[in-house]
Amino acid sequence: MTGPGLADALAETRRSEQVRAARALLRRPVLRARGPDSEDLALVRRYASTLREWFERNTGWRLVVESEVARLVKVVADVDDPTHPARDPRSRSPFTRRRYVLTCLALGVLERAEAQVTLGRLAEQVLLAVADPDLADAGITLTLERREERSDLVAVVRLLIELGALARVAGDEDAFVRSEGDALYDVDRRVLSTLLVAPRGPSTITATGFADRLASSS
Structure with a gap:
């Protein structure tokens, strides 16, 4: 594959990886180099600049990316919103x-x-x-x-x-x-x-x- 076809394929790969990285951050706002997050963190680091710009522009959230950890700093629009509580990882009951x-x-x-x-x-x-x-x-x-x-x-x-x-x-x-x-x-x-x-x-x-x-x- 050469010419425009190769360029289109590379652009699609980059877009797909950026989407995967963004979804990983939305699913788990703290990603670590050790353990199951390692591949997702590598993608976040690769596209850190693009992801920071996208989250800032579309959500107002800040993305912190370091060598061993990435953190999407989510801030709720309404502090009285009770619909996303912290939960017990085992029972899934909301925190008191x-x-x-x-x-x-x-x-x-x-x-x-x-x-x-x-x-x-x-x-x-x-x-x-x-x-x-x-x-x-x-x-x-x-x-x-x-x-x-x-x-x-x-x-x-x-x-x-x-x-x-x-x-x-x-x-x-x-x-x-x-x-x-x-x-x-x-x-x-x-x-x-x-x-x-x-x-x-x-x-x-x-x-x-x-x-x-x-x-x-x-």
């Missing part, structure tokens, strides 16, 4: 308010953690963080003495595994829920650094009411 709080606290703990962390150690540090008086005033309590509370923390950990912030090395979360064991994880700081998607950092918001703070974050 407490699970969202635990997710934020776990991310804060992992930012200060070593390269590896056990579920038990993560739980200890989350318990210290949840003792903040402001959280108590907001009605957020946690002791991890009840199975339901341990299940909430495990749902958060499984979500972080699905996103790639944690990678299980050994152990079993179900054993932790039963208070019979522990689990060990590698912490991927490159993924952690991409997870915050709010246009404004929470610490920069001065509004006090929940609705006002939520509106200020968008």
